[in-house]
Amino acid sequence: MRQVRVKGFKIFSDRHGKMRCYHRKTGHKIDLQKAPLGSAEFFAECETIRAITEAQKAKAPKAGTLGELIKSYIDTEHFQNLAAATRRDYRRCADFLEPIKDTPVHVIDTPLVSGIHDKAAEKIGWRRANMVRTLLSEVFRYNIPKGLIMSNYAKDVIPKRRPRGKTYANRPWSIEEQEVVLSHAKPHVRVALALMMNTGLDPSDALKLRKDQIDGNTIWGVRGKTGEEIAIPISPTLQAALNRIPEHEAETVLGNSRGEAWTYNGFSTVWHRFKTALEKEELIASGLTLKGLRHTVATTLREAGLDERRIADLLGQKTPSMARHYSRSANLADKNRETMATLEKEIERRTKTVKPSAKSVKPDQNEDKA
Structure with missing residues (x-):
């Protein structure tokens, strides 16, 4: 057999005496059964690998860019x-x-x-x-620590504000909307929605929740997006919903109609069809989303007077600012009215307790004459 050499390729005989060939830079192997060594097919395969390598090299980012x-x-x-x-x-x-x-x-x-x-x-x-x-x-x-750039030039760029009049995504659900959806949903969908409504869990986290993450009357876990630990007490309302879960063999708490663990895309598809049908019957307004249930929990707690840190702890948020974001539509009118009433009472009390000072400045007589 004549010796064949191709630049950039290693051609050798393995310990079993079988010929092998691979591209040195990429490690790409050539099947010598399909492209025998020295054949036209072999050299064509070598050229194809070279062309791919050069294209990838040209596409790779250049140093200092x-x-x-x-x-x-x-x-x-x-x-x-x-x-x-x-x-x-x-x-x-x-x-x-x-x-x-x-x-x-x-x-x-x-x-x-x-x-x-x-x-x-x-x-x-x-x-x-x-x-x-x-x-x-x-x-x-x-x-910056690698010495590849001197400063964070994006830090002082002001974020774009939401266009005026543009509606917020994932609006909170009303009580009426929650009741309508739950009353029309099939059992395996209803319990999933009830879990999100009564915990504030992100839809993806709720669908992935395993049975072993429920210990007694508490849900233990880690929020997928932030990595923050969560510990959510199970309310009587949620427990009643969990008690009605159709039996299934999946390791997750929730299961689909086949008794298998839900995928996010699978549940989203079922939810979209279900929601669209309710909208056509004019039973609910448009704009309901699964993530909106998370905003619903935050808004409800904010209206009840809970501070942002406590809401953030329940939702598995690192900072209270995200709790503020989730509860931005809270109706604080009543509580602010109470606050203003308290302020007025305090002003009135202080006004009555402050006596005129003997050293107080008298009005300028010239001003009176004027």
Whole structure:
């Protein structure tokens, strides 16, 4: 057999005497059964591997560019530990930034990032533009210690505000809407909705909740998105709903009509069809979402007078600011009315207790004459 050599490829005989071939840089193996060594098929396969390698090399971010910074951040353990939905959103933002990935690091500054932010708002909307800003802030923050960039140039870029008049997503449900939905839902759907209504669990966390996470009258777990621990007492209302769960063999608390664990997409599909049918019958208004139940719990607690820290602890939020976000539509009119009444009473009390001072300044006589 004549010896064949191809630059960039290792061709050798293994310990069993069988010929092998692989590309040194990528490790890509060539099947010598389908493309015999030295044949036209073999050399064609070598050229294909070379072409793919060169294309990938050209696509890879260049050193000292925005693309390299983004890749460096995506390779961090911090990024890998983010919730799957957050990683997906960040990758979409990175795709938006793909056309400017070769921007040299030395030209990046706050005005440039602000311009990118403005352009993103025009192209993909204010919400995703703010996410692009957040991604860049994280990219810069994690690359500063590596010496790849000098400062976090996204930090001082002001986030875009929600357009005036635009309705909020995931609005809270009214009591009437909750009752209508529960009364019309099938048993395996009803208990899932009841679990979300009475705990504030994120839909994905509620569907993944395992039976062994319920100990006595408490739900123990970790919120998927933030990693925060949660401990939720089971109320009598929720316990009554759990007692009516159809029997199933899944390890999760909730199960679908086949007795299997729900997938998020599966439940979302069932919910959408069910909700649409109720809307057509005009039994509910449009705009109900599963995440809206989380906002409902926060709003209800806020209206009941609970502080943001306690609400955040229940929802598994790291900061009270997120609890404030979830309860932003709370109707505080009654409580604020009580607050104002208290303020007036206190002002009146202080007015009565303060006696005129003997050293008080008398009105200027000239002013009286005027």
